[in-house]
Amino acid sequence: MTNHAIHAEGLTKRYGTTTALDGIDLAVPEGTVLGVLGPNGAGKTTAVRILATLLRPDAGRATVAGHDVLGDPDAVRRSIGLTGQYASVDEQLSGRENLELFARLLDFTRPDARARAAELLAQFGLDDAADRRAKTYSGGMRRRLDLAASLVGRPAVIFLDEPTTGLDPSKRDDVWNMVRLLTSEGTTVLLTTQYLEEADALADAITVIDLGRVIAHGTAAELKQVVGGRSLQVRPAHLRDVADIRAVLSRVTGRPVGEPTRGLLTAPVEDEQQFTNVVVDLASRGIPVTEISLSLPSLDEVFFTLTGQGAQASATATATAKELA
Amino acid sequence: MTTMTVPQVAQPRPPSSLPWLRHSLSLAGRSVRKMVRHPEQFFDVTLQPVLFLIIFVYVLGGAIAGSTQDYLQFVLPGILIQTVLFSTIAIGVNLNTDIKEGVFDRFRSLPIPRSAPLVGATIAECLRYAITIGVTMVAGFVMGFRTSTSPVRIVAAMLLVLFFAWCMCWIAIWLGMIMREAGSVQGIGFLALFPLTFGSSMFAATDTMPGWLQAWVRINPVTHLTDAMRGLLTGGPVAQDALIALGTSGLILAVFAPLAVRAYRTKA
Numbered sequence: 001m002t003n004h005a006i007h008a009e010g011l012t013k014r015y016g017t018t019t020a021l022d023g024i025d026l027a028v029p030e031g032t033v034l035g036v037l038g039p040n041g042a043g044k045t046t047a048v049r050i051l052a053t054l055l056r057p058d059a060g061r062a063t064v065a066g067h068d069v070l071g072d073p074d075a076v077r078r079s080i081g082l083t084g085q086y087a088s089v090d091e092q093l094s095g096r097e098n099l100e101l102f103a104r105l106l107d108f109t110r111p112d113a114r115a116r117a118a119e120l121l122a123q124f125g126l127d128d129a130a131d132r133r134a135k136t137y138s139g140g141m142r143r144r145l146d147l148a149a150s151l152v153g154r155p156a157v158i159f160l161d162e163p164t165t166g167l168d169p170s171k172r173d174d175v176w177n178m179v180r181l182l183t184s185e186g187t188t189v190l191l192t193t194q195y196l197e198e199a200d201a202l203a204d205a206i207t208v209i210d211l212g213r214v215i216a217h218g219t220a221a222e223l224k225q226v227v228g229g230r231s232l233q234v235r236p237a238h239l240r241d242v243a244d245i246r247a248v249l250s251r252v253t254g255r256p257v258g259e260p261t262r263g264l265l266t267a268p269v270e271d272e273q274q275f276t277n278v279v280v281d282l283a284s285r286g287i288p289v290t291e292i293s294l295s296l297p298s299l300d301e302v303f304f305t306l307t308g309q310g311a312q313a314s315a316t317a318t319a320t321a322k323e324l325a
Numbered sequence: 326m327t328t329m330t331v332p333q334v335a336q337p338r339p340p341s342s343l344p345w346l347r348h349s350l351s352l353a354g355r356s357v358r359k360m361v362r363h364p365e366q367f368f369d370v371t372l373q374p375v376l377f378l379i380i381f382v383y384v385l386g387g388a389i390a391g392s393t394q395d396y397l398q399f400v401l402p403g404i405l406i407q408t409v410l411f412s413t414i415a416i417g418v419n420l421n422t423d424i425k426e427g428v429f430d431r432f433r434s435l436p437i438p439r440s441a442p443l444v445g446a447t448i449a450e451c452l453r454y455a456i457t458i459g460v461t462m463v464a465g466f467v468m469g470f471r472t473s474t475s476p477v478r479i480v481a482a483m484l485l486v487l488f489f490a491w492c493m494c495w496i497a498i499w500l501g502m503i504m505r506e507a508g509s510v511q512g513i514g515f516l517a518l519f520p521l522t523f524g525s526s527m528f529a530a531t532d533t534m535p536g537w538l539q540a541w542v543r544i545n546p547v548t549h550l551t552d553a554m555r556g557l558l559t560g561g562p563v564a565q566d567a568l569i570a571l572g573t574s575g576l577i578l579a580v581f582a583p584l585a586v587r588a589y590r591t592k593a
């Protein structure tokens with residue numbers, strides 16, 4: 001498959017008795033974005049670390065930019081940029097020193113390294129903080145520096161492990177725009193996320209993984225079809241109305257509705273008409289609500305639909321497995 | 326099509342014959358920057374030899390050699406070696422915590438030799454050792470130590486101890502890679518260095534010791550290093566001891582550098 005920038009087959013990785021990856025297949029065509037969606041402990045970071053040659057798989061094989069991750073890791077490293085889940089810059093050095101160091105390690109000449117660092121600092125809005133130690137950066141600035149660091153060598157393939165976790169919405173938008181800019185330039189991106197919304201906004205295709213296995217793969221549209229497109233969220237004004245609202249929701253949507261999570265009742269809806277119907281129905285019964293909205297399903301709901309159990313439940317299962325290990 | 330617009334290798338690759346050395350030097354620059362930013366790191370390498378000189382020469386010197394000045398001439402090469410050797414432990418302690426930091430993940434994802442971050446750190450360490458040597462020599466001169474050989478031999482003495490320390494620091498790195506806690510690196514390092522330094526000809530003449538200890542002192546490579554240093558600084562035979570010291574350092578390097586690099590690679 002020469003037109004696949006990333007291709008993985010049967011990737012397996014065990015830590016003691018914990019199976020982090022249980023035979024994962026991934027395929028990312030050149031110049032596209034793959035969103036790897038999964039809850040805590042699904043194996044996202046493990047998969048990224050294997051593809052970025054930081055970790056050897058126990059079984060399976062993978063090529064990145066046409067190079068085998070086990071056979072020719074150096075060629076893979078020349079073609080990739082990695083932004084790990086946790087900042088991988090030197091906090092004792094300034095932003096500029098970090099970028100210049102990485103440029104030098106990528107064989108830029110000294111003047112070229114200086115120029116590339118300045119270019120990236122400007123592009124990521126880090127000009128003012130360029131000569132401060134990274135230790136003094138805010139979470140968002142550190143993330144941006146980290147992203148900039150993985151772009152120094154203009155890699156053909158970029159891995160972003162939960163690039164927006166912990167960022168406020170405006171910083172998250174910055175990251176999204178940057179990813180869009182990269183793909184418009186033809187870069188292949190694999191990004192992991194816990195948010196369907198993020199995968200929907202950025203990815204050409206989505207692979208859903210849980211407990212080290214692929215449980216669904218498709219475009220965002222295909223996935224939304226499976227999980228019921230959008231979901232309707234209602235926050236009852238009074239606890240005593242929960243049962244009545246659940247009844248209304250399940251009658252209108254024709255599906256069972258689960259217990260409220262964090263005071264919010266959620267139901268998948270197929271079209272906007274159902275939203276209106278719920279509003280009208282609730283109003284005619286005089287049931288007060290404090291919030292009602294239409295949104296993409298959360299990871300929890302995706303998992304509920306795909307596996308019949310919530311992401312929370314599988315995350316707990318993983319946590320238990322980890323404790324046993 | 327669109328992919329063609331993104332150059333895979335945008336930067337010109339300078340036709341350098343030694344990328345390994347260049348990468349290591351870039352990484353050494355990183356370590357040096359950090360050192361300069363934390364000058365408190367230099368306290369131990371500067372204060373320790375001065376304190377040791379004062380204690381050994383003025384407190385013990387009179388009793389051991391009958392005259393503090395005579396003892397200073399005898400003990401300075403030893404104190405020099407001892408301080409440098411003890412400061413080799415720091416790199417193991419530092420790397421033990423350093424490699425848990427995210428930036429080492431980035432080093433691993435870059436197309437550089439696996440050993441470059443370690444070699445870079447050792448190059449920066451040599452700067453620290455050189456400062457230690459300089460401080461000890463200056464303190465010795467102020468107290469009245471006098472060399473009686475040529476400048477070439479004095480420089481050779483400095484280089485000899487520097488090379489010995491550089492080889493020894495690979496043991497510390499290896500310990501830093503295989504130990505869980507930075508504290509245990511320090512503990513084991515000190516434990517190993519005590520018999521090596523005190524159990525040598527550094528502080529007293531070998532023939533004043535009991536037979537079993539003499540046996541150890543005679544095979545201890547640090548004894549040969551000390552005797553070679555004495556010869557180079559204050560006169561006397563050098564060649565045989567220097568060769569033994571060089572040979573041992575080379576052996577240590579050949580064994581522990583690969584071990585350290587391998588331990589670093591497998592530490593995911």
Ligand SMILES: Nc1ncnc2c1ncn2[C@@H]1O[C@H](COP(=O)(O)OP(=O)(O)OP(=O)(O)O)[C@@H](O)[C@H]1O
Pocket residue numbers: 015018019020038039040041042043044045046047085318319322
């Ligand atoms: N070094 C390790 N030692 C032992 N177990 C590990 C190690 N790294 C990961 N695991 C386990 O492997 C499983 C997958 O972990 P991984 O970090 O890949 O998940 P993730 O999808 O990235 O989760 P998160 O969203 O929390 O980042 C988890 O059960 C985790 O506990």
Ligand SMILES: [Mg+2]
Pocket residue numbers: 044045046085161
């Ligand atoms: Mg993760």
